Amino acid sequence: MLPLGVSTHYDIIFTGGGAAALSLAYRGMQSGIFANKQLLIIEPSAKTSNDKTWCFWEEQAGPFEDILFKRWAHMKVYGNNGREIVLQPGSFEYKMIRSIDFYEHTLNYLKQQTNITFLQASVDEINANKVGKAVAHAEGVGYSADTIFNSIFKKPHLQSDQNYFIQHFLGEIIQLPANNHIDPEAIHLMDFRTSQEHGTAFFYVLPLHNNQVLVEYTLFTKQVLDRTAYKTAIKAFIQEHLMVSDYEVLEEEYGEIPMTDFPFQRFDGRVVNIGSAGGDTRGSSGYTFSNIQRTVSAILQAYRKTGQPVFQKPTISKKHQLYDKTLLRVLNNNxxxxxxxxxxxxxxxxxxxxxxxxxxxxxxxxxxxxxxxxxxxxxxxxxxxxx
Ligand SMILES: Cc1cc2nc3c(=O)[nH]c(=O)nc-3n(C[C@H](O)[C@H](O)[C@H](O)COP(=O)(O)OP(=O)(O)OC[C@H]3O[C@@H](n4cnc5c(N)ncnc54)[C@H](O)[C@@H]3O)c2cc1C
Structure with a gap:
C-alpha cells in the first residue's frame, strides 16, 4: 500500500484491477516480461467475493487451466418450440472459472512480487499523454507511468447508426435433491423455452458438482427488468423444464454486459484500453473472457518483440466486427x-x-x-x- 499523498512514477499502471488487468499483470509476471518493471494496480474493490462466473469454450489448455471449476464436453440448445438440438462441439470444451478462484489465484501470486504496488482507490481521471507520460488521478493524487492499461468501462456516446443492447441476466445456483433428472454432464447453452415478450430471452443451465445447478435467465434487450421478473421466470423454468419444485437457492449472480457495435479505442496516447473498455466484448454474444486472453497474448508478444505494448491486429477482426454489427441490426429490426x-x-x-x-x-x-x-x-x- 502507498502512504497517502505520495506520487511516484511507474513503468506501468493498471487503472481497474478486474479480469483483464489481473490476467495481464499475472501473465506478464509469469512470463518474466514485467520482471524488471515497476507496476501499480489501482482498484477500489478488495476482490474477496465471487462476483462473476466466467464461461467460455476452448479447444486447447488455456492460461488458467489450473483453476477451472468445471468443464463440459456435452452441450444442448432448446428452441422456443421445445425442440432439443444436441450440439457437435468437436474438440471444444465449455469451461467455467469462478471469479473468486481467479482473484485468489492471481492476487496471491501478484502480492508476493516486490515490484508491484496495490492501491485500493477509485480513479477519477486519466490523462493519456502528459509530456511523455500518462497520469492517473485517484483520490486527489496523480500517479504517472510510461503506460497505463485501463479497464474502467464507461458506456460510450453512440452515433445514431450504432446499436447498444444489454445482455442482462440473473443466475441462481440451486441445490437439487439427489433424485433429480438433470444430466450432470450436459449444459443447456441456450434454452429458449421461455416467453420472448421482452425480446431475445433464454435460460442457461450449467450442472455443477453435488447436484448443484446454475440456472441463469438471460435477455438481449435495451432495458433491464425488475429483479422480481428474473426470479419469477427462473422459478417457472425450473418447475416446468427441470421438473423440480423442491430446491434451495445457494448463490445469486446478476450481471449486465454491453452488446454493441461501438468501435472502442484500443490505443489512446500512452493508454492501452483492455477488457470491455478496449473492445474485447463480442458485440453479438457478450463473451469476453477468451478475447481478454487473446489481447493479453498480443500485448505480451509486442513487449517481447519491440519493448512496447502496441500491436496491430485487432483482437476481434474488422470482418467479425462487421458481422456483429449486422447481427445487432437484425436484432434491432426484430x-x-x-x-x-x-x-x-x-x-x-x-x-x-x-x-x-x-x-x-x-x-x-x-x-x-x-x-x-x-x-x-x-x-x-x-x-x-x-x-
Ligand atoms: C456477472 C458477469 C458474468 C459474466 N460472465 C461472463 C462469461 O461467462 N463469459 C465471458 O466471456 N464474459 C462474461 N462476462 C463479461 C466479462 O468477461 C466480464 O465483465 C469481465 O469481468 C470483463 O473484464 P474487465 O477487466 O473488462 O472488467 P472487470 O473485470 O469488471 O474489471 C474492471 C475493474 O475496474 C474497476 N473499476 C471500475 N471503476 C473504477 C475506477 N473509477 N477506478 C479504479 N477501478 C475501477 C472495477 O472495480 C473492476 O474491478 C460477465 C460479466 C458479468 C458482469
Whole structure:
C-alpha cells in the first residue's frame, strides 16, 4: 500500500484491477516480461467475493487451466418450440472459472512480487499523454507511468447508426435433491423455452458438482427488468423444464454486459484500453473472457518483440466486427427474432464452426457456411448498410 499523498512514477499502471488487468499483470509476471518493471494496480474493490462466473469454450489448455471449476464436453440448445438440438462441439470444451478462484489465484501470486504496488482507490481521471507520460488521478493524487492499461468501462456516446443492447441476466445456483433428472454432464447453452415478450430471452443451465445447478435467465434487450421478473421466470423454468419444485437457492449472480457495435479505442496516447473498455466484448454474444486472453497474448508478444505494448491486429477482426454489427441490426429490426436466429444457427451449422465464428477465428468459407445457415433475406440489407 502507498502512504497517502505520495506520487511516484511507474513503468506501468493498471487503472481497474478486474479480469483483464489481473490476467495481464499475472501473465506478464509469469512470463518474466514485467520482471524488471515497476507496476501499480489501482482498484477500489478488495476482490474477496465471487462476483462473476466466467464461461467460455476452448479447444486447447488455456492460461488458467489450473483453476477451472468445471468443464463440459456435452452441450444442448432448446428452441422456443421445445425442440432439443444436441450440439457437435468437436474438440471444444465449455469451461467455467469462478471469479473468486481467479482473484485468489492471481492476487496471491501478484502480492508476493516486490515490484508491484496495490492501491485500493477509485480513479477519477486519466490523462493519456502528459509530456511523455500518462497520469492517473485517484483520490486527489496523480500517479504517472510510461503506460497505463485501463479497464474502467464507461458506456460510450453512440452515433445514431450504432446499436447498444444489454445482455442482462440473473443466475441462481440451486441445490437439487439427489433424485433429480438433470444430466450432470450436459449444459443447456441456450434454452429458449421461455416467453420472448421482452425480446431475445433464454435460460442457461450449467450442472455443477453435488447436484448443484446454475440456472441463469438471460435477455438481449435495451432495458433491464425488475429483479422480481428474473426470479419469477427462473422459478417457472425450473418447475416446468427441470421438473423440480423442491430446491434451495445457494448463490445469486446478476450481471449486465454491453452488446454493441461501438468501435472502442484500443490505443489512446500512452493508454492501452483492455477488457470491455478496449473492445474485447463480442458485440453479438457478450463473451469476453477468451478475447481478454487473446489481447493479453498480443500485448505480451509486442513487449517481447519491440519493448512496447502496441500491436496491430485487432483482437476481434474488422470482418467479425462487421458481422456483429449486422447481427445487432437484425436484432434491432426484430423481423428475424433472436431465438429463431440462434436456433437456426445451431441447427444448421455444427457447434465447432459456430464457436470459431464467434471467436473470430473462422475462415471465409466457414463464415459463408454460417451465413447460409441463417435466413439470408433478413441479413442482406443490414449487412450492406453495415459496410
Ligand atoms: C456477472 C458477469 C458474468 C459474466 N460472465 C461472463 C462469461 O461467462 N463469459 C465471458 O466471456 N464474459 C462474461 N462476462 C463479461 C466479462 O468477461 C466480464 O465483465 C469481465 O469481468 C470483463 O473484464 P474487465 O477487466 O473488462 O472488467 P472487470 O473485470 O469488471 O474489471 C474492471 C475493474 O475496474 C474497476 N473499476 C471500475 N471503476 C473504477 C475506477 N473509477 N477506478 C479504479 N477501478 C475501477 C472495477 O472495480 C473492476 O474491478 C460477465 C460479466 C458479468 C458482469
Amino acid at each position: 423481423q428475424y427474432q433472436g431465438h429463431e436466429m440462434f436456433t437456426d444457427l445451431f441447427t444448421k451449422a455444427p457447434a465447432h464452426k459456430v464457436f470459431r465464428f464467434l471467436d473470430g477465428t473462422s475462415t471465409l468459407i466457414e463464415d459463408t457456411a454460417i451465413m447460409t445457415s441463417l435466413k439470408s433475406k433478413h441479413f442482406i440489407f443490414p449487412f450492406i448498410n453495415s459496410i
